[in-house]
Amino acid sequence: MNLDGKVAVVTGAGRGLGRAYAEALAAAGARVVVNDLEGAQEVADAIGGVAAPGAVGSTETAEALVEAAVSAYGRLDVMVTNAGVLRDKVLWKMTDEDFDLVVATHLRGTFTCARAAAIRMREQGEGGRIVVVGSPAGQYGNFGQTNYAAAKAGIVAFARTWAMELGRANVTVNAIVPTAWTKMTETIPIYAPLVGRDEFPPEVRREHALGGPEDCAPLVVYLASDAAAGVTGQAIGIGGDRLSLYSHPAEVAHELRDGGWTADAIAEVFGSFPAQPVGVRLPELDLS
Ligand SMILES: NC(=O)c1ccc[n+]([C@@H]2O[C@H](COP(=O)([O-])OP(=O)(O)OC[C@H]3O[C@@H](n4cnc5c(N)ncnc54)[C@H](O)[C@@H]3O)[C@@H](O)[C@H]2O)c1
Numbered sequence: 001m002n003l004d005g006k007v008a009v010v011t012g013a014g015r016g017l018g019r020a021y022a023e024a025l026a027a028a029g030a031r032v033v034v035n036d037l038e039g040a041q042e043v044a045d046a047i048g049g050v051a052a053p054g055a056v057g058s059t060e061t062a063e064a065l066v067e068a069a070v071s072a073y074g075r076l077d078v079m080v081t082n083a084g085v086l087r088d089k090v091l092w093k094m095t096d097e098d099f100d101l102v103v104a105t106h107l108r109g110t111f112t113c114a115r116a117a118a119i120r121m122r123e124q125g126e127g128g129r130i131v132v133v134g135s136p137a138g139q140y141g142n143f144g145q146t147n148y149a150a151a152k153a154g155i156v157a158f159a160r161t162w163a164m165e166l167g168r169a170n171v172t173v174n175a176i177v178p179t180a181w182t183k184m185t186e187t188i189p190i191y192a193p194l195v196g197r198d199e200f201p202p203e204v205r206r207e208h209a210l211g212g213p214e215d216c217a218p219l220v221v222y223l224a225s226d227a228a229a230g231v232t233g234q235a236i237g238i239g240g241d242r243l244s245l246y247s248h249p250a251e252v253a254h255e256l257r258d259g260g261w262t263a264d265a266i267a268e269v270f271g272s273f274p275a276q277p278v279g280v281r282l283p284e285l286d287l288s
Contacts (some may be wrong), residue, residue: 004029007073008224009065011056011113012083014039016182017133017213019141021080023047024217025224030078033069035061036217055110056083057181062116072119078129078224079117079157081110087186088144102147106133114158114173118166123252127170129224134235136174136280139246143279156235160248163233172232176221178216179209179239193287205240207283215240252276 008025008189012018014036022043026032032049034040035056044051052068054061069076093108113150114130119126137145138152159175166173181200185191191210194200205211222228237244253273257265 001225002027003221003224006030006077006224007075008080009033009035009052009069009076009113009117010079010080010082011035011065011109011236015043016184017178017180017216018080020180020213020217021082022049023218024025024214024221025080028221030224031073033065033072035065035083035271052072055105056081056113057104059112059116060114061092062109062112065113065121066116075124076120076128077126077168078131079113080133080220080224081113082133083109084133084184086145086148088148089146090144091146092237094146099147100201102218103151106148106151110155111159118169118171118177120246121166121171122123124167125169127229128136128172129228130159130162130166130171130173131220131223132156132175133171134159134177135236136177137175139235140280141278156246159235160233164245168233170229172223174218174228174231174233175234175235176216176223177244178219179237180209180216182187182213184208189284190285193285200240201243201287203283205243206288208225208285209237209239209242209244217224219243 008019008030010022012184013022013034022032022034026047032047032073033052034044034049036053040051040053048070048074052065068077085104087102089262110132117130134156135151135152141149156175159173164174200211216238235246235248
């Protein structure tokens, strides 16, 4: 994959997945603007890019990131909205602050950065790429993640909406659903047996789709490339050895009733509908 001549912004790229995306984009030839609250300069120096530190969420930061790309490199081709934060609590313990920080960073940060990118890409008139970041929690729901699951589900809905709105401008918009061993996942209780391991067994890489951040980066490079010009509005999973495609939500059953439904009539048929599961479901992790 050759990204020579392309200019990318990656938010939250001071460590973890964002850093891996920035490194892989630069290795493929792109020039990269590295954003994070901290660590942006170090990553920018390591990959020969430009640092644009700051907290995503606000319009000011989003516009500053696009401006950083334009003033350093003259253009913007790829926006990767990766910055993220967790404040996990069950619903009845979640504070307004927990909710607002997660929504402001993920949902609002994705909105403001993608909007600033879309404005610039439409002005350039040469198409572009917006890669937004979902999560299995957003696809299925996850215990303790009211704020995060809602924000991540909303981000996938952004991708489907923006794929339509930006199609004429040849700007593709896709949601990636990554899974990787980072500061964000290393505290998940079922993964405690993996702490301190340099390599994960094939079962973990395949069934749990869990490896290092570098395992997820090739999807971002692919989506940024000319090879992915026809790919838009998709939710694509990657992690460890696994690449996957998520369905759009679809009707799985229906019944018709002339003149509409009564509560009693619904009660009569509802039991025949297959109950849909909730929550991320992973195989048991047995590393013995
Ligand atoms: N690790 C996984 O398995 C996984 C799974 C699903 C989704 N994700 C998503 O991938 C993205 C990266 O996660 P990660 O695992 O690398 O986590 P991480 O915590 O290692 O990295 C997140 C980075 O975002 C930065 N950040 C936080 N708030 C910011 C803000 N307001 N502005 C700018 N930067 C900010 C942090 O400083 C950090 O460097 C997140 O959106 C996360 O939700 C990760």
